[in-house]
Amino acid sequence: MSLESVLAEIAALPVWLGALALFAAALIEYVFPPFPGDSICLFGAFLVGHAGWSLPAVFAAVLAGNVVGFAADYAIGAWMRRRLARRGAAGAEPSPRLRAVLDLEERFRTRAATTLLLNRFLPGIRAFLFVGAGFYRYSFARTVLWGTLSATAWNALIFAAGVAVGLNWADLSTWMERYTTAVWILLGLLAVALLARWWFRRRAGGGQ
Structure with a gap:
C-alpha cells in the first residue's frame, strides 16, 4: 500500500476520531517514552495541511494529551515520594545512592x-523531568503552567512546519529525525562535560 493510499484512508476518518487518536498518542508518549509521540503529532500537523483537518481541534487534542500525560508522570513521582516516606516512617534507612538523590531536591x-519550560525540546527524557517534579514535591x-507553555511552543513549531511543508511528508519526517539526532548529540556532549567536571573536582579534592 502506497503512502498516498494510507493518507487517503486516514484523511477519510472523522476529525473527532483522528483527534482522539492524537490525544492518546500524545498522552502515551509521556507514560511510555520510547513511543514516537512527536512523529504522531507531526503526522497530525501534516494531515491539517494534507486533508484539511481542523487545526484548532487537532492542536487542542495533542496539547490536552500532553497535559494529561505529564500530569500522570507527576503523580507517579509523588507516589514514589509517599512510598519512600512510608518506608522512612517504618524505620528503613535510605541507601547512600538514595540519599544522594534526595540531596538533589533543592x-x-x-x-x-x-527545566520544565525546556522539556518539550528534549526528546527521550522529558517524561522523567515530570516524575522528578512530583518526587521532589515541586x-x-x-x-502544569511550565509544562503547558513548553508543549504549546513545541507543538506550535511542529504544526507550523507541518502546515508549511504540506504534502511533502518525507521532508517533514527527515527534518524531525535530524532535529532529534542533533538533540541527542548535544545531550551526550553535556553528559560527558558534566562527568568530566565531576571527575576533575573529585581529583582536586583528593578523591574524597
Missing part, C-alpha cells in the same frame, strides 16, 4: 521552572 527546585500548579 537543586531541582531552583532549576525546575527552566508545585503541581507551576508544573
